[in-house]
Amino acid sequence: MINIALPKGRLGEKVYDLFEKAGYDCPSIKENSRKLIFENAEKGVRFFWVKPSDVAIYVARGAADLGVAGKDILLEYRPDVYELLDLQMGKCSMAVAAKKDFYDDTERTLKVATKFVRIAKEYYAKKGREIDVIELHGSIELAPILNLSDVIVDSVETGATLRENDLVVVEKFLPISARMIANKASFCFNTEKVEEIVKKIGEILKNGESL
Numbered sequence: 049m050i051n052i053a054l055p056k057g058r059l060g061e062k063v064y065d066l067f068e069k070a071g072y073d074c075p076s077i078k079e080n081s082r083k084l085i086f087e088n089a090e091k092g093v094r095f096f097w098v099k100p101s102d103v104a105i106y107v108a109r110g111a112a113d114l115g116v117a118g119k120d121i122l123l124e125y126r127p128d129v130y131e132l133l134d135l136q137m138g139k140c141s142m143a144v145a146a147k148k149d150f151y152d153d154t155e156r157t158l159k160v161a162t163k164f165v166r167i168a169k170e171y172y173a174k175k176g177r178e179i180d181v182i183e184l185h186g187s188i189e190l191a192p193i194l195n196l197s198d199v200i201v202d203s204v205e206t207g208a209t210l211r212e213n214d215l216v217v218v219e220k221f222l223p224i225s226a227r228m229i230a231n232k233a234s235f236c237f238n239t240e241k242v243e244e245i246v247k248k249i250g251e252i253l254k255n256g257e258s259l
């Protein structure tokens with residue numbers, strides 16, 4: 049049985065459709081229920097719905113053999129997993145954003161609010177810019193509006209959240225997409241099975257069937 053951690057939400061549903069097209073279906077997952085685990089013994093797969101930012105933890109610790117996590121989470125937390133495939137879904141960018149009238153006074157330490165502390169630190173370290181990082185866990189856009197920070201470092205998909213809060217992108221600096229990841233030990237034990245899954249899903253992506 050291959051255990052697969054899917055990110056709960058719209059992206060996870062799209063990822064499940066990909067598995068289904070690849071022949072690893074588990075129809076009960078589409079029934080509206082509060083269940084979190086779904087299994088198709090015949091196909092040898094078991095899916096779990098996991099909070100997106102927790103997928104890498106399940107995979108790194110071996111509670112799941114495979115999972116799907118955003119490149120942002122992988123860069124931020126550096127889980128000890130194999131990254132097998134770019135699923136070309138859940139595309140967005142990591143960006144710096146600020147109020148429209150933001151002016152970067154390089155004489156001052158820049159206050160940066162973010163969920164992605166490591167990514168923000170690395171980005172500004174490369175620029176040689178001194179920053180004060182304020183770690184938040186959601187609704188990051190509030191920080192510059194309430195003068196908690198000068199800028200934010202956050203993921204931007206449609207840009208709607210920034211627009212509706214009168215913020216603008218200062219710089220998009222990192223393209224993000226969902227990646228299939230594998231537990232390292234389990235990959236060694238189940239190489240054939242996992243590679244077959246990856247190959248079938250890769251073919252579907254190549255043919256653009258999922259788009």
Ligand code: PRP
Nearest residue numbers: 186187188202203204205206207208209
């Ligand atoms: C993410 C991100 C932005 C928003 C960007 O938040 O932190 O707030 O999506 O998407 P958009 O460009 O399409 O508007 P998420 O939905 O994960 O919620 P959070 O604020 O609780 O982190």
